Amino acid sequence: MDAVKEALREGRPVALFPDGEGVVLVAEVGRDVRVFHLGEGRRFPSLAAEFPAMDWWERALWERGYTPEGHPNPKPLRRHDLPFAFRAFKELHEVPVGPVHAGIIEPGHFRFSVLGERIVNLEIRLGYQHRGLLALLPGKGPEAALLLVERAGSEPLAHALAFAQAWEEALGRKAPPRAHALRRAALELERAFGHLGHLAGLFTDIGYAYGSTQVGRIRALLQGELDRLTGHRYGRNFLRVGGVWREGRPDLSALALYREELARLLPRLLKHPQVLDRMRYVGVVRRVEAEALGFVGPTARASGVARDLRQDDPAYLSFQPVVRQGGDVLARAQVYAEETLQALDYALHFLTHLPEGPLAQDLPPGDGEAMARVEAGRGEVFWFVRVAGGKVALAEGVDPSFKNWRALELAVRGEGLPDFPLCNKSFDLSYAGNDL
Amino acid sequence: MTALLFLLLAPLFSGSVKWLKARLTHRQGASPLLEYRNLAKLLSKAWVRPGLSTPVFLLGPTLALLGALAAALFLPLLPGLSFAGDFLVALYLLNLGRFFQMLAALDTGSAFGAQGSYREGLVTILAEPGTLMALGAAALAGEGLGLAGLPVLGPENALVLLLVLASLAVALLAEGARMPVDDPTTHLELTMVHEAQLLDHGGPLLALYELAASVKMLFYAGLMALLLPGPKVLVFMGVVLAWALALGYLETFGVKLRYLRLPDFLSYNTLFGVLALLGAIWKL
Numbered sequence: 001m002d003a004v005k006e007a008l009r010e011g012r013p014v015a016l017f018p019d020g021e022g023v024v025l026v027a028e029v030g031r032d033v034r035v036f037h038l039g040e041g042r043r044f045p046s047l048a049a050e051f052p053a054m055d056w057w058e059r060a061l062w063e064r065g066y067t068p069e070g071h072p073n074p075k076p077l078r079r080h081d082l083p084f085a086f087r088a089f090k091e092l093h094e095v096p097v098g099p100v101h102a103g104i105i106e107p108g109h110f111r112f113s114v115l116g117e118r119i120v121n122l123e124i125r126l127g128y129q130h131r132g133l134l135a136l137l138p139g140k141g142p143e144a145a146l147l148l149v150e151r152a153g154s155e156p157l158a159h160a161l162a163f164a165q166a167w168e169e170a171l172g173r174k175a176p177p178r179a180h181a182l183r184r185a186a187l188e189l190e191r192a193f194g195h196l197g198h199l200a201g202l203f204t205d206i207g208y209a210y211g212s213t214q215v216g217r218i219r220a221l222l223q224g225e226l227d228r229l230t231g232h233r234y235g236r237n238f239l240r241v242g243g244v245w246r247e248g249r250p251d252l253s254a255l256a257l258y259r260e261e262l263a264r265l266l267p268r269l270l271k272h273p274q275v276l277d278r279m280r281y282v283g284v285v286r287r288v289e290a291e292a293l294g295f296v297g298p299t300a301r302a303s304g305v306a307r308d309l310r311q312d313d314p315a316y317l318s319f320q321p322v323v324r325q326g327g328d329v330l331a332r333a334q335v336y337a338e339e340t341l342q343a344l345d346y347a348l349h350f351l352t353h354l355p356e357g358p359l360a361q362d363l364p365p366g367d368g369e370a371m372a373r374v375e376a377g378r379g380e381v382f383w384f385v386r387v388a389g390g391k392v393a394l395a396e397g398v399d400p401s402f403k404n405w406r407a408l409e410l411a412v413r414g415e416g417l418p419d420f421p422l423c424n425k426s427f428d429l430s431y432a433g434n435d436l
Numbered sequence: 437m438t439a440l441l442f443l444l445l446a447p448l449f450s451g452s453v454k455w456l457k458a459r460l461t462h463r464q465g466a467s468p469l470l471e472y473r474n475l476a477k478l479l480s481k482a483w484v485r486p487g488l489s490t491p492v493f494l495l496g497p498t499l500a501l502l503g504a505l506a507a508a509l510f511l512p513l514l515p516g517l518s519f520a521g522d523f524l525v526a527l528y529l530l531n532l533g534r535f536f537q538m539l540a541a542l543d544t545g546s547a548f549g550a551q552g553s554y555r556e557g558l559v560t561i562l563a564e565p566g567t568l569m570a571l572g573a574a575a576l577a578g579e580g581l582g583l584a585g586l587p588v589l590g591p592e593n594a595l596v597l598l599l600v601l602a603s604l605a606v607a608l609l610a611e612g613a614r615m616p617v618d619d620p621t622t623h624l625e626l627t628m629v630h631e632a633q634l635l636d637h638g639g640p641l642l643a644l645y646e647l648a649a650s651v652k653m654l655f656y657a658g659l660m661a662l663l664l665p666g667p668k669v670l671v672f673m674g675v676v677l678a679w680a681l682a683l684g685y686l687e688t689f690g691v692k693l694r695y696l697r698l699p700d701f702l703s704y705n706t707l708f709g710v711l712a713l714l715g716a717i718w719k720l
Contacts, residue, residue, distance in 0.1 A: 095547050102635060103623030117696065205627070207619035207692035213461040274616075274691035417551075418695035421624040 001045065004036050008051045012294030014373065015382045016057040017396035018042075018066050026371065026382070031312055033371075039066075046071035053294035056406065078127025078435060080109065092120060095417065099128050106431035110420075117416045122409045130435035137395040142167060142241035142363075145392050149383070150236050153399035153433025157183075157190040157230075158376030160239040162383040163397070167241045170368035170387045177355040179243035184315055185350035186235050187374070189226045189250075192343040193219060194377035195298075195336040196262075198428040202333055203269065205425050206278045211269045218258050218265075225250040225258075229351075243360025252351055259344040266337040270330070279330035283411035283423035286327055290407070297379020298335045299404045299427055303327035309375035316346065329426040365390025376400060378429065399433030437514035438658065439505040446650035447471035449676060456684030475647065481639035489543045489636075496540020497637060497644035503533025504651040510583055511658045513668045518584040523571045526583065527564075530611070530652060534560060537645075541633035548625045552632025555695070559617065559629060562702035563610040569709030570603035573716035574663060588665040596715040597663050603708035608656035608679070610702060612649060615686050616693040617701065627695070653679070 004025065011029035018024075023044045025036040038044040046068035048055040058068035059077040068074065092113045099107035107128040113121040133152055137145055142164075149163040150156040161183055168174060175183070196219035203211035223233050228250040230238035238244055269275065285295070290303040300307060301323050308321035322338045324331035369386035379400030386394040404427055411423045451471030458465030485493050507529040510522045538557060541549035577596050578587035589597045610617050613630030625632060634645050657679050661672035693701055 095551070097547075097626065101623075102625050205622075205624060207615055207622065207687070207690070209457060209461050209621075209688045213463070217462070272691065274693075277697070278691060278694060416694070416696050418627045420626050422627075 003034075004038070004047070005050065007034050007036070008047065008053070012291070012296075013051075013053055013057060014380065015371075015384065015396065015398045016054070016061060017384065018061060018064060019394065023061060023066055024384075026384075033373075039069075043067045043069055045069055048072060052292060056402065060402075078125075078130055080125060080127065091115070108431050112417065112420070114417055117418065119412050119415055119417055119420065122412050122420075124405055124409055126405065126431055126434050128435075129432040131432075133436045134396060137392045140392050141390060145385075145395065146239065146241065147237075149395075149397065152397055152436055153376075153378075153381070153401065154430040155190060155194060155376040155378065155381070155433075157186050157235040157239065158374050158381045159383070159397065159399075160236075161187055162372045162374040162381045163385065163395075164239050164241045165372035165374070166370045166383045166385040167387060168363065169370035169372060170385055171363050171366045172368065173242065173361065173363055175243045176357045176359065176361055178247075178357040179359050180315065181350045181354050182229075182244050182247060182359070183239060184313075185347045186226070186230050186238060186244075187376075188343040188347035188350070189222065189229065190235055191377040192340045192347065193222050193226060195340040195343070196222065198336050198425065199266070199269075199333060199340075201425045201428060202279070202329070202422065203275075205422050206275065208269075208272070208275060211272070211275070214265055214269070218262060221254070221258055225255055240360055242363045243358070245360070247359055250351065252348060255344060255348055255351075259341060259348070262337075262344070263341055266340070270333055270337060276330065278422065279328065279333060279426075280326075281328050281330075282419055283329045283415060283426055284327045285407050285411050287325075289410050290327070293406055293410075294403055295379075295407050296403050297375070297377070297400050298332055298339065299379065299407050302331040302335045309373055309380055315350075329422055332426045369394075378433075379404060397436055399430055399436065401429035401431075401433040404429055405434060438511045438516050439508040441514060442508045442651045442654045442658075443505065443647070445676070446647050446654060447475055449654060449680060450646070450650045452680045453683045453687070456680060457688055460684055460688040475643050478638075478643035478646075479640045483639040483641050486544045486546075486636055488545055492536070492539050492543045493636075494540075494641070496537045496543075496633075497641045497648070499536040500533035500648040501644045501651065503529045503531075503536075504648050504655060508651065508655055508658070511655065511662065512584045513658055513661065513672050518582055520581045522582050522584075523575060524568075526655075527568065527571070530655065531560065531564070533648065537633055540637075544636040546636060548628070548632045548635050551626075552628055552630065552635075555629045556613075556633060559610050559613075559698060559702065562699055563607050563705055566603050566702070566705030566707070566709035567607040569706075569713045570600040570607075571659070573709070573712035574600045576713075576716040577719065583659075583662065586662045589663055590665070593719070596712050596719065599708045599712035599715065601660055601663060603705050603712065604656055604660050606702065606705040606708070608653055608660075609686075610705070611656065612653040614653075614683055615690050617698060619687075619692045621687075622692075627692075629695070 007027040007029050011027050014026040014028050016025050021041055022037055022039045025038055027034050046058055048058050049072045058071055062068055062074055063076050095112040095114055097110040099109045109125040111123045112119055133148055136148055146160055150160045152159045196215050200212045200215040226235055227233045229248040231246055285303045287304040290300045290305050304325045306321050306323045310316045310319045322335050324334055367388050371384040374381045382398040384396045408427055412420050451468035455465040455468045507526040509516045510526040538553040541553045573596055574586055575581045577593050579585040587593055618629040657675045658672055661675045664671045
């Protein structure tokens with residue numbers, strides 16, 4: 001137990017999932033991954049009191065029939081019929097928002113406790129998108145499983161890549177070098193595409209029509225290149241266990257052109273004085289909070305945590321993560337802007353240095369288990385898979401959104417109610433990915 | 437007469453602004469005349485009312501439009517009503533409409549309706565004194581305290597009237613709920629000011645609200661036209677055209693202000709009003 005606490009104190013949880021009668025905790029310390037097996041008989045010791053990062057994990061497990069013993073406030077994470085916990089004093093006004101919104105967006109319930117226009121507390125309740133995806137996986141072959149995994153979160157390529165890598169490692173195989181490079185190129189295009197979406201959304205939310213249409217235009221063009229490379233506008237059905245299905249021909253000179261255009265456009269948009277006024281000092285997540293709650297991806301990097309899983313990948317040569325210290329909406333926007341350019345650089349690099357060789361190797365139906373992590377646009381995607389006779393015996397995935405939703409709760413504390421949508425968009429988390 | 441003109445022109449005005457915004461962002465843009473068909477569509481729909489609401493829910497949109505049209509009657513662009521002090525009546529007819537609009541939003545019992553109401557209440561309270569003082573100053577500078585006797589811009593009253601025009605411009609943005617005060621195109625309930633009040637109104641009720649919003653803006657444009665030299669109706673058309681261009685530009689290249697910064701922006705309105713009044717008194 002001391003080793004577990006030590007790991008959580010120094011690092012952060014990566015995944016917590018049930019395996020038979022016990023649970024498995026995966027934690028990252030520095031750049032190492034440590035795996036712990038906790039509890040038995042569907043009971044395990046709770047760590048949430050000491051490590052708030054574990055709170056959502058343990059409550060999610062509690063819903064699946066595994067009891068965290070000694071949890072300070074056990075309540076379901078995704079059930080909607082229970083009262084809200086936050087009642088500081090009765091003068092607080094409660095504003096319920098959602099799950100049905102005025103725009104066509106994913107459903108989520110936000111319960112604000114406000115004094116006038118100031119948000120004192122926010123409680124987020126998700127779970128409207130729970131599809132039982134993890135429960136569908138056992139018994140599936142690699143193709144059928146990937147079909148589901150690609151629909152887990154908002155980033156099909158990152159999820160499929162993590163799942164395929166876990167499967168390959170479980171069988172002790174590797175994808176051929178050409179497939180490896182193509183996968184990385186597609187992943188970087190997906191990242192650029194996603195980040196531009198966050199930026200366009202930010203500009204829309206502050207009513208900056210010029211910014212959002214300009215960014216949206218290049219985003220749509222990039223999506224066309226992703227389509228040319230993978231055969232699908234969101235990159236679905238491109239990856240397979242053992243390699244990739246096809247190899248398209250994206251227009252490299254067009255990609256370079258979009259990169260140049262973005263390099264001119266994005267800094268200009270983010271220096272518009274009114275844009276600065278809306279974004280600066282708004283929605284701050286401090287570094288201690290990011291570390292204590294184990295945030296990942298651009299959310300953590302905008303708060304000064306210099307961690308990006310691509311640092312561990314030798315294919316990225318000497319990778320330098322994009323880091324900002326401010327932790328506010330502007331810092332996150334700047335991280336998105338810079339990572340977009342970085343992602344396009346890497347995509348061009350991978351596509352111009354493609355090694356020769358086959359696109360895939362066929363894997364025999366073997367046995368084994370492994371886990372893999374991939375840095376998606378929103379952060380760390382985790383997949384664990386246990387293969388038995390070429391079929392999934394047990395699979396568990398975690399979308400980065402699940403780790404980051406509480407950053408929003410912290411960011412809006414003390415902000416004005418009208419700034420909530422902007423803060424929300426600056427994380428742009430996936431509702432569906434949260435509820436696998 | 438003026439009211440009729442406004443009623444006919446209102447959809448064209450809002451349609452033109454939408455078309456211009458589309459063009460400025462390199463989109464094709466729907467025809468400015470689409471607004472007429474949109475209104476016809478809305479008017480032909482059935483309307484629904486939240487279960488717990490009272491007839492006040494219906495009074496909101498009705499009085500918002502009637503108030504704006506009644507106020508337009510007093511604008512002497514075309515022959516209409518006129519008496520000393522009529523600008524007060526006109527302004528408070530607009531406010532009467534807004535009062536019922538706020539009640540109707542509260543009547544729905546939704547959190548957003550109430551939020552929109554108190555925000556719009558605040559915006560109105562902040563914008564009202566400046567506008568009143570500005571119009572009062574203009575009236576003092578002219579003959580008689582009526583809209584018919586308003587002076588036109590000339591070298592001898594340029595300072596006062598320019599301040600009045602500036603104040604009216606801020607008032608138009610605030611009352612019309614346009615950028616940078618409010619973003620009329622947003623779908624984000626929590627940032628809404630004006631739109632949050634309309635969320636529960638649909639069909640014909642929404643059509644009335646949309647007409648009312650455009651008529652209100654035309655009313656302020658009409659007030660500005662009264663202060664400018666030249667044949668009234670032509671000047672009015674010019675002012676409306678200028679406003680369509682200005683709104684298209686503001687809503688494309690501008691950014692919506694933070695809600696908590698609105699008092700700063702609206703204080704310019706008050707400042708212009710006070711200065712115009714001082715100028716008018718000093719001239720006397």
